Amino acid sequence: MSTETSGEMFDRRTTVKAVAGFLVAGLLLYFFGRVIGWGEIAATLSGARPLWLGLACLSTVVSLVVWAKSWDVILETVDVEVPFQKIVVTYFAATFADYATPFGKAGGGPFIAYVLAADTEANYQDSLASVVTADLLNLLPFFTFAGLGTLALLIQGEVPRQAEVLVGGLGALAVLIPVLIYGSYRKRNLVESLVVKLLSPVSKYVDRIDPEGLRDRIDEFYGLIDRIATNRKRLAYTLVFAYLGWLFFAAPLYLAGLTLGVGDQLSPVLVLFVVPASSLAGIVPTPGGVGGVEFALVGLLIALTTLQADIAASTALVYRVASYWFALALGGVAAFFVIHRS
Numbered sequence: 001m002s003t004e005t006s007g008e009m010f011d012r013r014t015t016v017k018a019v020a021g022f023l024v025a026g027l028l029l030y031f032f033g034r035v036i037g038w039g040e041i042a043a044t045l046s047g048a049r050p051l052w053l054g055l056a057c058l059s060t061v062v063s064l065v066v067w068a069k070s071w072d073v074i075l076e077t078v079d080v081e082v083p084f085q086k087i088v089v090t091y092f093a094a095t096f097a098d099y100a101t102p103f104g105k106a107g108g109g110p111f112i113a114y115v116l117a118a119d120t121e122a123n124y125q126d127s128l129a130s131v132v133t134a135d136l137l138n139l140l141p142f143f144t145f146a147g148l149g150t151l152a153l154l155i156q157g158e159v160p161r162q163a164e165v166l167v168g169g170l171g172a173l174a175v176l177i178p179v180l181i182y183g184s185y186r187k188r189n190l191v192e193s194l195v196v197k198l199l200s201p202v203s204k205y206v207d208r209i210d211p212e213g214l215r216d217r218i219d220e221f222y223g224l225i226d227r228i229a230t231n232r233k234r235l236a237y238t239l240v241f242a243y244l245g246w247l248f249f250a251a252p253l254y255l256a257g258l259t260l261g262v263g264d265q266l267s268p269v270l271v272l273f274v275v276p277a278s279s280l281a282g283i284v285p286t287p288g289g290v291g292g293v294e295f296a297l298v299g300l301l302i303a304l305t306t307l308q309a310d311i312a313a314s315t316a317l318v319y320r321v322a323s324y325w326f327a328l329a330l331g332g333v334a335a336f337f338v339i340h341r342s
Helices: 003-010 012-036 038-045 050-077 084-099 109-119 124-156 161-186 188-203 211-229 232-259 268-283 292-304 309-341
Strands: none
Touching (some): 050 084, 050 124, 050 309, 084 309, 124 232, 124 268, 161 188, 188 211, 232 309, 268 292, 292 309
């Protein structure tokens, strides 16, 4: 792959969108602090314990390495052999591309697939099928933990009356979304027809869109997913890494509580519910959902615990430093090496 091709991963248009997204994110964070009170937040953070923050950052690194292993397993299933060390660096670079892209995780699959294809022996179609399959498998623990957390909180009676509708609604989404995903897989012909029907009018104005070629690509894509899904052993192996990765991804919220001395307020059940629930706010049009996720975290922590607003805000910020900003920085270094070695 040429250096020119590598540079296309972070072309001018993508860079402008990312910069604009970070400017919006900065504005949201500013208002976030204004609403809570930057002085109160700073006073709370002054007593932070660096050791727990360091462990939270380490937990984030472990989660990304574990998820990179799920990529490794899936790529082997489609006969793409890549050294695991290289996949880890590529995964971190892809995480940077994903985290630096507005709308957070939403719609980042094709971009990440490009990074993977550009930096490995996989072609784009295999990469896209692998990324989408890995993302879907990683969503399974996301919804499992959200659903179990909802059930546990309701059974234990730890949900204040005013938050029951919120928790119940998020629990319903934890059931509904996996059903929709599974339904789209089972009704692939319907999905294919809808996509072709929607894009056919566009093809009259855009030469690169060919409805029939698109139909063939969709068939090929589903065929690759079938190939991965029918290998039960590797599928189960991948799910183990998916669940393990999510546990390490959720742990920084509890460690953020320990950093500020309020770990007793964050039970494992609460953490396993709040992390996926707040992640739904990642669909806001900012890189990594910055601003939206922080507001969601504070709202959930205030509703489900006895934490004051300033403590909840500080906990949310510490968690995001460990789970987002630290991962973004490491991913940026990895992205530099991906471009350099290409």
